Amino acid sequence: MRQHFGKRDWILLGVLAIIAIAIWGYTSFWQKESAEKAIVTLDGETYGTYDLKRDQTIEIKKDDSVCNVLCIQDGEIFMQDATCPDKLCEKQGKKSHDKETIVCLPNKVVVTVVSADTSGIDSVAN
Ligand SMILES: [Zn+2]
Incomplete structure (x- = not known):
């Protein structure tokens, strides 16, 4: 010692x-x-907008089958499951800051974190 x-x-x-x-x-x-909402786009079109303050699991469906499962927990988002071969979206981990994204290239899914005052979009989904 x-x-x-x-x-x-x-x-x-x-x-x-x-x-x-x-x-x-x-x-x-x-x-x-800052981080208030997650905007999910599929194939370049808005799929849904989700409140980060509410813990939830979102099944993103393409052609009636689930391609990505997004999880919102404690104000953070992460890709819980995906059908893509590379699983890169799952490896991108948790995001919670304004303008951060999770991208799933094979499934053409993009999830963007936005603050309420810059988005100007009301929570439409749920
Ligand atoms: Zn993926």
Whole structure:
């Protein structure tokens, strides 16, 4: 056991703490103020608009069969399931910030996160 926890370590800890607080403040700000809706487009046409404040699972259907399953949870969206071969949309993970997208190229599905004041679209689906 060596005692090497000196002044430099405390400075490092302080810097890390500041960064952690900054990230936390930044993400909670965006979750509250910015991301409001997810707009799903299929084949370039609007499929539906969904409220991010409501946890839900959306089955995106093409030709009467489900091609993508989008999940909204705690203000974040992620592709839970997809029929595409590459599964890249599932690997894109969770999105919650304004203008972020999840794209499924093989199925031509695009999900975009938008804030309420820039979209100007009322929640039509559900
Ligand atoms: Zn996909």
